[in-house]
Amino acid sequence: MIKVASYNMRKAIGTDRRRRPERTLHVLSEIGADIVALQEADRRFGTRDAVITPHLLEEHSDWKPVPLGIRAASMGWHGNALLVPKDAQIVDCEAIHLPALEPRGAVMADVRVRGTIIRVVGMHLDLSGLWRRRQAHAIIAHVAASTKQYPTVLMGDLNEWSSASGCLRDFGRDYCYAEIGPSYHARRPIGRLDRIMVSDELRIADCGVHHSAAARTASDHLPVWAELKSAK
Numbered sequence: 670m671i672k673v674a675s676y677n678m679r680k681a682i683g684t685d686r687r688r689r690p691e692r693t694l695h696v697l698s699e700i701g702a703d704i705v706a707l708q709e710a711d712r713r714f715g716t717r718d719a720v721i722t723p724h725l726l727e728e729h730s731d732w733k734p735v736p737l738g739i740r741a742a743s744m745g746w747h748g749n750a751l752l753v754p755k756d757a758q759i760v761d762c763e764a765i766h767l768p769a770l771e772p773r774g775a776v777m778a779d780v781r782v783r784g785t786i787i788r789v790v791g792m793h794l795d796l797s798g799l800w801r802r803r804q805a806h807a808i809i810a811h812v813a814a815s816t817k818q819y820p821t822v823l824m825g826d827l828n829e830w831s832s833a834s835g836c837l838r839d840f841g842r843d844y845c846y847a848e849i850g851p852s853y854h855a856r857r858p859i860g861r862l863d864r865i866m867v868s869d870e871l872r873i874a875d876c877g878v879h880h881s882a883a884a885r886t887a888s889d890h891l892p893v894w895a896e897l898k899s900a901k
Contacts (some may be wrong), residue, residue, distance in 0.1 A: 847866070
């Protein structure tokens with residue numbers, strides 16, 4: 670069993686308009702996932718520093734960031750970051766460049782957790798439906814073109830308000846969706862913008878949206894999670 674989670678942390682700015690990265694880590698600790706995909710993990714301008722500092726992550730969490738090495742002060746790529754257990758082996762990792770009008774990207778890592786290698790893709794897709802579909806096709810093609818194939822989980826803020834069309838239909842041809850409820854807006858969730866998808870090698874044992882008092886104030890999105898097992 671591997672537990673994964675996805676969280677648009679909104680640069681740690683809560684619904685109270687306060688930036689508190691320690692609160693973001695507290696929410697993640699409540700979930701207790703093995704692997705976490707973060708969106709909006711870096712500041713948007715300047716050197717795009719990581720919002721959760723390396724010291725804070727090292728001293729107050731069980732995770733380490735997947736080192737993409739693109740910008741020295743950033744945790745991820747266009748705000749997308751992956752957290753994995755400190756004892757996990759990162760077999761491979763890379764940024765995925767996406768077609769976009771505004772800065773968008775995705776990140777991918779092959780991670781060995783408790784003896785099993787799982788491929789994880791984190792993403793934050795465009796507000797435009799046309800560009801979302803182009804980005805979905807780019808991600809699907811990139812994963813399919815990899816020399817080595819592993820059980821794969823895709824996670825992130827898809828910005829898709831429809832229930833089954835657009836990029837959801839595109840991803841759904843190759844991946845199975847976790848039946849997760851609405852996660853946006855955190856104070857009154859009505860939109861299923863945050864999604865988790867898995868390849869045929871994985872089975873979703875359980876999943877949900879993390880509703881806690883801290884989560885309702887830490888970001889405008891609620892975190893989503895899924896427990897995964899081998900489909901064999």
